[in-house]
């Protein structure tokens with residue numbers, strides 16, 4: 395079984411950000427948001443990510459920077475054997491991990 399490597403920005407406002415690396419078992423059709431759910435379920439339930447609809451771009455709450463480009467974590471598919479860097483949006487105040495303020 396192939397893995398997907400996620401490099402995630404971690405930390406919270408007021409402290410320095412760091413990068414954490416996770417190996418997630420790939421499954422067909424997996425989105426990056428699904429991969430983050432796997433991390434929350436199996437490694438670190440404290441990993442912060444905002445989402446609501448969990449489907450393609452309906453709520454837009456899962457916005458993040460993926461490999462340098464803004465996108466929606468629920469609509470970007472993970473690829474087996476790939477490595478992906480995910481950061482919080484830079485244009486909004488950072489709160490924690492992948493979560494920024496909605497204001």
Ligand code: FES
Nearest residue numbers: 448451453454468
């Ligand atoms: S969770 Fe709603 S657009 Fe991604």
